[in-house]
Amino acid sequence: SRPILQVRDLNMHFPVKKGLRQLGTVRAVDGLSFDLYEGETLALVGESGCGKSTTGRAVLRLIDATDGSIQFQGEEVREMSRSRLFQLRREMQIVFQDAYSFLNPRLTIGESILEAMEVHGLHTKQQRADKLSELLDIVGLNDSYAGRYPHEISGGQRQRIGIARALSLHPKVIVADEPVSALDVSVQSQVLNLFQDLKDKFGLSYLFISHDLSVVRHVADRVAVMYLGKIVETGTADELFDNPQHPYTQALLSAVPQPEVAVARERIILRGEVPSPMNPPSGCAFHTRCPIATQRCQEQVPALAPSAAGTLVACHHVEGGNPT
Ligand code: SF4
Ligand code: MG
Numbered sequence: 001s002r003p004i005l006q007v008r009d010l011n012m013h014f015p016v017k018k019g020l021r022q023l024g025t026v027r028a029v030d031g032l033s034f035d036l037y038e039g040e041t042l043a044l045v046g047e048s049g050c051g052k053s054t055t056g057r058a059v060l061r062l063i064d065a066t067d068g069s070i071q072f073q074g075e076e077v078r079e080m081s082r083s084r085l086f087q088l089r090r091e092m093q094i095v096f097q098d099a100y101s102f103l104n105p106r107l108t109i110g111e112s113i114l115e116a117m118e119v120h121g122l123h124t125k126q127q128r129a130d131k132l133s134e135l136l137d138i139v140g141l142n143d144s145y146a147g148r149y150p151h152e153i154s155g156g157q158r159q160r161i162g163i164a165r166a167l168s169l170h171p172k173v174i175v176a177d178e179p180v181s182a183l184d185v186s187v188q189s190q191v192l193n194l195f196q197d198l199k200d201k202f203g204l205s206y207l208f209i210s211h212d213l214s215v216v217r218h219v220a221d222r223v224a225v226m227y228l229g230k231i232v233e234t235g236t237a238d239e240l241f242d243n244p245q246h247p248y249t250q251a252l253l254s255a256v257p258q259p260e261v262a263v264a265r266e267r268i269i270l271r272g273e274v275p276s277p278m279n280p281p282s283g284c285a286f287h288t289r290c291p292i293a294t295q296r297c298q299e300q301v302p303a304l305a306p307s308a309a310g311t312l313v314a315c316h317h318v319e320g321g322n323p324t
Helices: 054-060 082-091 109-119 125-138 143-147 155-167 187-202 213-219 237-242 247-254 297-298
Strands: 005-018 021-037 041-047 067-072 094-095 173-175 205-210 222-227 231-235
Touching: 005 054, 005 205, 021 041, 021 054, 021 109, 021 205, 021 231, 041 082, 041 213, 054 094, 054 173, 054 187, 054 205, 082 094, 082 205, 094 155, 109 125, 109 143, 109 155, 125 155, 155 187, 187 205, 187 213, 213 237, 222 237, 222 247, 231 247
Parallel strands: 041 205, 041 222, 094 173, 173 205
Antiparallel strands: 005 021, 005 067, 222 231
8 A cells, every 4th residue: 555645744833922932843743754655544643733634734725844754645635726726625635523623513414514515516406415324324324414403413413413514525534633532431442443444345445543552452453652743652552552662652541441361561651741832851851750851862863764673763773673
């Protein structure tokens, strides 16, 4: 399979000013590179503020990157014309944490989905009506939902509607930004299963953004762990969950219950909070919280390099990792 989306050296740097004085630069995304392959789910994982949502929005050009490259099927997203961008936003859809944020509260669910297809000039009126009914069925709802308003249905049902609306435009890529984080755990797995079924059925690729590793474990083929705008470790879901190498990944995973593991991992408690992405720590930005940091970590930025476990890891003190 080949990459449908290639991101290289993506930066999202925002100057922070007070009056005329520049206080610093927020490095929301800092030198990020990854590939999303056709038909896979790549999870971007990290705590709030690590830049994962910003990345998702930059990929769709809902916000403009400072520099770097974003290629969708080999075409530079950052150089697309307005009309091309309009098409792109059919081919790449975003599903948010709560469908409230994009469903028009004054339109019925049916009207919202029909409108999306109409704006993009898809099908005849009759075909759109048929499609609506088909889509509701596909996401596990029925025709009776078409006449309801967003506030009349549950959070889980709204997410299904958000997915139906995205699907109505025949996307190739879906950016799912914390799509189940607002849902009860019991509903979460139903919606995650729906994501899985649809991926195969429609040949979709997912950029799946989540802070929740137990959710990610459920859906991801590959995982990229982010900390302060950078990827600190990336690999297949199996490599990463079975044998995490980066101290940050190890700490995140130690907090996730793993029913299939006989001996539970010891919980690693990190000191302090995630530092501000404005003027982040020098060297390895994780050094202020890392249990094994050394002097070198404060001075040198570790690059992503292959670890003995198969993942790529950015750490000076991982076996097989960063060469000096
Ligand atoms: Fe910790 Fe140093 Fe590795 Fe960063 S480079 S994760 S501070 S050991
Ligand atoms: Mg977010």
